[in-house]
Amino acid sequence: xxxxxxxxxxxxxxxxxxxxxxxxxxxxxxxxxxxxxxxxxxxxxxxxxxxxxxxxxxxxxxxxxxxxxxxxxxxxxxxxxxxxxxxxxxxxxxxxxxxxxxxxxxxxxxxxxxxxxxxxxxxxxxxxxxxxxxxxxxxxxxxxxxxxxxxxxxxxxxxxxxxxxxxxxxxxxxxxxxxxxxxxxxxxxxxxxxxxxxxxxxxxxxxxxxxxxxxxxxxxxxxxxxxxxxxxxxxxxxxxxxxxxxxxxxxxxxxxxxxxxxxxxxxxxxxxxxxxxxxxxxxxxxxxxxxxxxxxxxxxxxxxxxxxxxxxxxxxxxxxxxxxxxxxxxxxxxxxxxxxxxxxxxxxxxxxxxxxxxxxxxxxxxxxxxxxxxxxxxxxxxxxxxxxxxxxxxxxxxxxxxxxxxxxxxxxxxxxxxxxxxxxxxxxxxxxxxxxxxxxxxxxxxxxxxxxxxxxxxxxxxxxxxxxxxxxxxxxxxxxxxxxxxxxxxxxxx
Numbered sequence: 001x002x003x004x005x006x007x008x009x010x011x012x013x014x015x016x017x018x019x020x021x022x023x024x025x026x027x028x029x030x031x032x033x034x035x036x037x038x039x040x041x042x043x044x045x046x047x048x049x050x051x052x053x054x055x056x057x058x059x060x061x062x063x064x065x066x067x068x069x070x071x072x073x074x075x076x077x078x079x080x081x082x083x084x085x086x087x088x089x090x091x092x093x094x095x096x097x098x099x100x101x102x103x104x105x106x107x108x109x110x111x112x113x114x115x116x117x118x119x120x121x122x123x124x125x126x127x128x129x130x131x132x133x134x135x136x137x138x139x140x141x142x143x144x145x146x147x148x149x150x151x152x153x154x155x156x157x158x159x160x161x162x163x164x165x166x167x168x169x170x171x172x173x174x175x176x177x178x179x180x181x182x183x184x185x186x187x188x189x190x191x192x193x194x195x196x197x198x199x200x201x202x203x204x205x206x207x208x209x210x211x212x213x214x215x216x217x218x219x220x221x222x223x224x225x226x227x228x229x230x231x232x233x234x235x236x237x238x239x240x241x242x243x244x245x246x247x248x249x250x251x252x253x254x255x256x257x258x259x260x261x262x263x264x265x266x267x268x269x270x271x272x273x274x275x276x277x278x279x280x281x282x283x284x285x286x287x288x289x290x291x292x293x294x295x296x297x298x299x300x301x302x303x304x305x306x307x308x309x310x311x312x313x314x315x316x317x318x319x320x321x322x323x324x325x326x327x328x329x330x331x332x333x334x335x336x337x338x339x340x341x342x343x344x345x346x347x348x349x350x351x352x353x354x355x356x357x358x359x360x361x362x363x364x365x366x367x368x369x370x371x372x373x374x375x376x377x378x379x380x381x382x383x384x385x386x387x388x389x390x391x392x393x394x395x396x397x398x399x400x401x402x403x404x405x406x407x408x409x410x411x412x413x414x415x416x417x418x419x420x421x422x423x424x425x426x427x428x429x430x431x432x433x434x435x436x437x438x439x440x441x442x443x444x445x446x447x448x449x450x451x452x453x454x455x456x457x458x459x460x461x462x463x464x465x466x467x468x469x470x471x472x473x474x475x476x477x478x479x480x481x482x483x484x485x486x487x488x489x490x491x492x493x494x
Contacts, residue, residue: 004043006036009090013047018079021047021058021065021088033060036090042068044093049086054079055093071095204277208268215282218263220248222270229296230269231287231344232318233331234278235261245275250318253311255327259350262312262329279346289334289342291322308334310344368430408435415440418447425452433479436490438472445469455487456480466493 291304409428
C-alpha cells in the first residue's frame with residue numbers, strides 16, 4: 001500500500017449518496033484507476049456531479065474509492081450527495097502541492113517556503129540545494145551534510161524534484177540536533193525533544209505523544225458497546241480481522257479471564273469500534289487520581305495518594321483499587337494526584353496462580369489433595385495418595401478445663417494434663433482423618449474422662465485411664481463419618 005498519483009485517470013460512477021464512490025469504467029481516451037493503483041493505495045481524487053464537485057483524499061479498493069478526507073467541496077467542504085451519474089479523476093490539489101515558484105523557492109500549496117532564517121531550500125538543474133550546499137549526490141554534493149530539521153521535512157518525500165526521485169529516497173546525516181529547551185507542542189507524525197521528561201517524543205496523534213525509550217504501547221480497538229475511558233484496565237479479547245490491532249474489553253480481576261490476557265490501561269478514550277492506543281509500560285496522563293470520587297478509573301470509596309500502588313479492581317470492570325485482591329494484578333503507581341491532570345506510571349505485574357507454573361498441573365485438583373511429582377511426565381499433579389519418607393505433625397498443647405475440646409482443624413495430635421475429672425469433645429473433624437489424643441494425669445492422679453460420643457471401641461470396651469500420677473495414656477482415632485469414630489488404645493501408663 002502506498003500513495004500514488006498518475007496522469008489521465010478518469011472514470012464514471014453510478015454511486016448515489018455520500019458513501020464510497022463506485023467506479024464503473026474509464027471515460028474515452030482516459031485510463032482506469034485500476035491501471036494506476038493497487039488495492040489499498042491512497043490518492044487524491046476529484047468527483048464532479050453536474051454543478052457539484054468534491055476534492056478529497058481516498059483509498060482505492062476493488063474499483064471503489066473510499067472517501068477518507070474531504071479537502072474541499074461545493075458543499076461547504078463536506079461530501080457531496082452524488083446522483084448516480086458523475087465523473088471521478090485523479091488530481092493534485094493545490095492545498096497539498098509542492099512546487100518551485102518564479103524565484104525557484106520550494107513552496108507548499110499554502111504558500112509556505114521551506115527556509116531557515118535566510119537559507120532557502122531550492123532545486124536547480126536537477127540538484128537540491130540548502131543555500132549554496134548541494135544536498136543530493138547528483139551534482140557531487142555531500143549527503144552527510146548536516147541538515148536543518150526545520151524547513152526541509154518535504155525533502156525526503158521526493159516531491160521537490162520528481163525527475164530526481166531516486167536521489168531523494170533517503171537522507172544520510174551524522175546527527176540531528178533538537179532544541180532541548182523548546183518542548184514543542186507536537187502534531188501527529190512530528191518528533192521533538194521533551195525537556196520535562198528528558199526524552200525524544202513522537203506524536204502518535206494530535207492528542208497523544210509517546211516518550212521514546214520510556215513507554216510501550218499497543219494499538220487496539222474497542223469492542224465494548226460502551227466507551228472505554230482513558231486509564232481503564234483492558235485485556236486482549238481477540239485480534240482484528242486486519243491482523244494489525246488487538247480487540248480490547250474492560251478487565252475485571254475476578255479470575256474469569258486469565259491474567260496473561262491483561263495488556264494495560266487505555267491511553268486515550270476509545271468509543272465503540274474506535275481504534276487507539278493502550279499503555280503497557282509508561283505514562284497515562286490527564287486522569288482523576290483522587291480515588292474518593294467516582295470516576296472512570298475509581299469506584300469512589302478510597303483515598304489515593306502519591307506512591308500508592310493500584311491494582312485492577314475485582315468487581316468493577318476497567319476500574320482500579322489500592323486494595324490488593326485475590327487475583328492481583330498491580331498495574332500502576334500514582335505519580336501525581338489531581339482531579340483532571342493526574343499522572344499514572346503503568347507497569348503491569350500479575351502474580352499468577354500455582355497452575356500457571358510450567359511444571360504444575362492443577363486442572364483436576366479436588367479438595368484435600370496434594371501435589372505429587374511424577375518423573376515420567378516431569379509434572380507436579382494432584383493426588384489423594386502417596387508415600388512420604390518422613391512426615392512431621394505438630395503437637396497441639398491443650399488447656400485443661402471442665403470440657404476440653406480438641407480442634408482437629410488445628411492439629412492431628414493433641415495433648416493435655418488432666419487436673420480434674422473432664423468431659424472430652426472434638427471439632428472440625430473430616431471423614432477419613434486420623435488423630436491422636438494424649439491424656440496425662442496431674443500430680444494428684446486418679447482423674448477420669450467422659451469420652452465424646454460416636455466412638456466404637458474394640459469389643460465395645462471403653463478404656464480405663466491409668467490413675468497413677470504424672471502417667472500418660474495415648475489413644476488413636478479414625479473418623480469414619482459424620483460424628484463416628486473408631487477408637488484404639490496406643491499405649492498406657494507411659
